[in-house]
Structures are given as structure tokens and as C-alpha cells.
Amino acid sequence: MVSIRDSISKKLTALNMLVSGAAVLLACAAFLAYDVNSFRQTLLNDLSIQAQIIGYNSVSALIFDDQQSAEKTLSALQASSHIIYAGVYKPDGQFFAAYWRDSKDRERRLPLALPSEMPNSWIRERQFALVRPILFDGKLMGNVYIRSDVRALFDRLRNYLTILAAILTISLAAALLVSRMSQRVISAPIMALAKTAQVISRDQNYSVRAPPIENRDEIAALIDSFNKMLAEIQKRDTALQESEEQFRTLADSVPQLAWMAEPDGHIFWYNQRWYDYTGTRPEQMKGWGWQSLHDPKVLAEVLERWRGSIATGRRFEMVFPLRGRDGTFRDFLTLATPILDAQGRVARWFGTNTDVTEQRRSEEALRRSEKLAATGRLAASIAHEINNPLEAVTNLVYLARKHPSNVSTYLKLADHELDRIAHITKNTLGFYRDSASRSEVNVSEVLDEVLVLYSGKLNFKKVKLRSEYPEGIKIVGYAGEVRQIFANLVANAIEALSPEGCLTIRASKVQTGPDGFCRQGVRVTVLDNGSGIAAEDRKKIFEPFYTTKKDVGTGLGLWLTLDLVRKHQGSIRLRSSTRPGRAWTAFSVFLPERPPGN
């Protein structure tokens, strides 16, 4: 049984019945009130008329003091059964004659209720009563006092209520019938619509349609709109499925491993490549299951950074190893991008893992080859540096042999030259001392050594050198790499300079790093007034194999420099101008005093 709360048709029926019932009830009540009131008036009027008739017929009896005649007149009232009592009184209120409906009361004499004490008529104790004066020839001859029961009124009321009950029953039955019929027009289509909606939401089948109806009312419009909506949903559903299909195909065909996560970091989807590479099953990977694929040594850092990203909504970027199905680890560059909703909150994370193992290997190879090349260049410059004093020593040895008298002088000079060679070799050795571990590095001294190393080239080009740095600027880092950073920058500057150009080297302790974080460190600027670097070259200058010196350079120098700077958690900045006659280039390197986290 459907309760009235759950059924629109029952509600309609109930409403119909309520309205018609209330209308009938109200109308009947109004009629009843009106009729009872007017009937009461009629009864009173009738009673009044009867009183007057009796009065008129009792005049002679009163005048000629004939009580029997009066009683005879009064006895005519037997004909009207409602009259309980009628009495005739003399003008002074004295009893004269009476009539009682019930013979047992015959001897009772009611005192005349005088109009001055009571109104001429009243209704109480279910009785009407009234007093009428008997006038004859304009003179008061006596009074009639008449009492009637209200049975007539009650009879009428009872009849009325019976009729009312009948009307109510009939009209409710009619209302029921009408609403049953109207269901076919109103509630039946709505119920059909509701049923369709239920079926759709239960089966998720959007190809179902609500049955259309004949007429063109609002329900028809509703059904039509509903069906249109369904069609639209079906269309979108198909489109969504297609798009989803395309996305899966795309996601499975990219070389990367890809995944998606909830805003709280719970990963709910991986592409096929992930499972292919890791050899896992979806149920193993759900949520935070990926941790089993990580190198325990780096897992803590991965988790810390991933949680940081989840908390802040910042893009996640990290290279870490992931174990493949064969049990070996490969390095993956992992990027996770937050996808924001309309309110700017993270709706989900989209992540990719790109295998960078090969890239890393080739970069390593490049690095090694560049180091070798640098070594070669260095060897050449060392040979060049040593060659001059060696030639001088050879000449001095030759002169000493020719002029034995001056041998001591020549030997002194040769000794001096040999000292110079020793100095150079000593410095050069410092370059290549293996510096695998961090140590205190005196940046001022490193700069001195670099300038000594390139003093030959500087002299050859007649470069005006300005060294503007205090002594004893120290940081913690890898000494050999720091030296290589500045050696590369100075070498580039010398190459860029035209003869008699100007090279400035500045270094100072700074408080704030260029990336905005408050850090202690050193900034070294290498400034030359060479040809300058064109704007389009500036962007690519740190990329590997990019060079403007087609014949001499490998294009790896600055790439390696940036690599080394980043290794020290530092930064590099390039400013340049190619304005003719006033061109210049400045590389600023910031190196923190201590690498952060240590």
C-alpha cells in the first residue's frame, strides 16, 4: 500500500475531496444558519400571530368576564401541537384563563411575565415565549402569554443535518469519481515519468525514454524536456566515454608512466605502462601502494616532498629511482601537476614518470668528455706556460756554456725560471687534486689561481684586468668544481674580449640569494666589454652543444658550469648588451656559504 506521502495521485484525490467537502460543508452551514435563523423568526411570527388571534377572540370574554368562553377559545390551540401553554390575563396582570397542552398541568397558573421585566419574546430552556397585549378599540383589554417548544426548530435542524450528510456523501463520492478520472489526465503521466526516472537512476541506462502523451500541457512539456535532457545526457555520456577511451589510449601509448591522484594524494589510476614497467597489479598500487617500488634510501625524501606538494598545492618535480619488474632501479623524472577546479582548489593530481636513466648516462658521458677536453686545453695552456721559462732555461744553459765567466748569473736566472715552472705546476696540480668531498674553499684564492692560469692569455691580448675582491671569502663546497666554474667563465670572457679589452672580476659576501631566500653566500661577477651576447642566444646559452664559436668550442662549457653551480645549490645570472661600441657581458654566480640542508 502506498502512503499518501508518496503518491501524487493520492494527494490529488485527497485535495479534491477536501476542497469539495469543505465547499459543501461551508455552503450547507451558511444555508443552515440562514434557514434556522429565518425559521426561528417565522416561528416567532407565527406564535405572535396566534397570540393576536387568541387575544382578539378573547376580547368579549374579558369584557364580559366570561372565563369559560376564554378557555373555550384557548382550547382551539390543541390543533397546534407545539404550544405548551397559553394564558389570558387582565390588563392589570391578573390571571383570567389558561390552556395547557399537558392535562396534568391544568391547574397551574403562571404569573404573567410583564414586558417591563422581560422582553416581549424570548427563547430559553428550549422554549419560545412571548407576551402580546390585547387591544380593543385602542384600549388595553388584557394580555396573552404564550409558550411554545422548539421541537419544530429541532425537527428542521435534524432534517437539515440528514440532508447535509447525504449531500456530503454524494459530493465526496462525486469528487472521488472525478479525481479517479482526472488521474488519467494528470497523475498517470507524472507517475509514468517518475517510474522512468527511477528505472534510469537504478539501471544507469540513459537510452530509456518517458512515454509521450497526447496533449500539449505542462506535463507534456515536462516529459518532452525530460526526454531531451536524457538525449543530451546520453550524447554527453557517449562523448565522455569516447574521450575517456581516447585519453586511456593516449595515456597508454605515451612512453611515460602516468597516474592520477585525489587531492589528498590517494592515487586511483595508473596507465598501462606503469603496470608493464613495474610488473604490478592495480590492487597492489591503489592509494599509497607505490611506496613498495621505491629505493628505501630516498623514499623518506620523496614522501616528504610529495606531502609538501599536497599540502601547498605546488607542482611536484623530482628525480628518483623506481624498481622495474626485473628488480633493477631506473631513474625517473617525476612531475605532478595539480588540476584546479572552478574555485581554484586542487581537484586532482596528474603525474608522469619519465625514464631519465639513459639521459643521465649520456649526460655523465658528456660531462666526462668535457672534463677530458678541459684537461686537454689545460694541458695545452700548461705546456704553453711552461714552454716560455723552459726556453729561457735552455737559452740560459746555452749562454752559460758559451760564457763560463757569467755562469752564476745565468744559473740564477735559470733558477728563477725554474721556480716559475714549479709555481705553475704546483698551481695546476691543485686544479686536478681529486676533490670528491666537500671542504672549505677560499674563493679569493681560487680566483687568484684562475687568473694566474690565464695570465699568459691575458698578457697576450693585453687585457686590462681589474680584480675587485677582498681576501678570505670562504664557502663550503667542492674546490675543484668551484675552480672550474670560474675558469670556464674567465676563459669565455677572454675569448670574447678584443685586444686591449677590459676584464673585471668582482666578488663580495652577500646576505640574500637571487632567488629571494635569505641565505648567506658569495656573489662573483665576471664582466667583460667584449662583443656581448645577442638576446636570442642568451636563452639557449646554457643548453648543451650550443655554441657561437663554431670552430673552437664544444658547446658544453656553460652547460657544465650551470650543472656545477646547481650542484652547489647556487644560481647563475646572465646580463648582456650588444650595443655597438658599448657592448658588455656579465655573468653573476651566487654560491651559498653552506649548501642548504647541511
Add this chain to the structure above:
Amino acid sequence: MTAHRRIPSTNKCYRCWRILFVPIATMVLTLLLFASPQASAQENKPAEYKVKAVYLYNFGKFVQWPAGTAPEGTENGFPICVLGPDPFGATLDEIVKGESIEGQSLVTRRIDRVEGADGCRILFITAMPKERLTMTLQTLQSKPVLTVSDMPDFCNRGGMIQFVLQADKVRFEVNLPPAEKAGLTLSSQLLKVATSVLKSP
């Protein structure tokens, strides 16, 4: 009866009356015991005639006289006449004073001879010998005069209304034929209260 009549007038001196009640009652009882019936009838008369006077006046209200009984211009009013020695005294005049019927003010006339009854509406005939009564009624025959008397056999002799005493109450009989002959119409209300009504066969 005397004592009874005095009750209302002595109301103001009710206390005195209570003091006097015993001796007066004794006197009345003595009077009642020793007085002859004749004397008793004589005592009744004033009250009885007062009632009769009132009735006489009231008959006028229940009787219709033929049109033209009182010609226009006459200043007779509505005369109630008494033929013979007047038994009412001043009572009748007191009752009639200021009253009117059919818009005509009531007047009283005392007449000795029936010939003087012209213009009378109601005629009260006091006791007279039978022969004279017959003559009187013959004279009045067909004239619009309502004849009333308290003589026994008045109706049988052709009178219209005759007072009778019933249980010490003044009542009356009606004889319709002479009234009809005289053109008078007596209201059914009047007939209703009459002790008996003689009708034309």
C-alpha cells in the same frame, strides 16, 4: 360584602384595619346571619348595577347599527338612554364620561316615555308592568335601538338583551330576531359570551 368592598380603600390604614378586623367581622357575620334575603338583595344592587352599567356601555362595541342611524350634523353623539326610574344613579354617567364609540362621544339620557327614545342607540328599560312593556317594545319595533333590560322574560317578550344572574355573576341572554328586524348586527364575539341566544326559527 360591605367589608369586602372596603378593603382597597382601607389599604393605607392596614394596621388600623387589622385592629378593627375582629369587631367588624363579628358585626358583618351578625348582619349576614340576621338580615333577610330581601335586605341582602338590596345590598347587592349598587355593585350589580355598576357591572350592568359597564356591560351596557360595552354592548355598544359589539353591535353595528345600520347606516344613517346618526344623521350627519346631529350633535346627539352616542346616547345611552334609561327608560323608567334610573337604577344606576351616577354610576352610568361616570363610566360613560369621556368615552366614545365609532368616533361619537357617549352621552346618557333619562326618559319617561318610550316616544322620547328616538335617537337612542341603547335603551335600558327598567322594570315595568308586562302590558306596558309589550307596548313599549312594539313602539320600538324596527327602530335601530338596542333594547336591554333585567326584567325576567324580557327576551321572550321581544327584548334584545336580558341581564341574568348566574352564580352571583352578571350574564346576559340574547334574542336575535328583534335585533335583526331592527337592522342591528350583533358580533359573534358578543353571542359567544351570551348564556343563551334565541334565534329565528
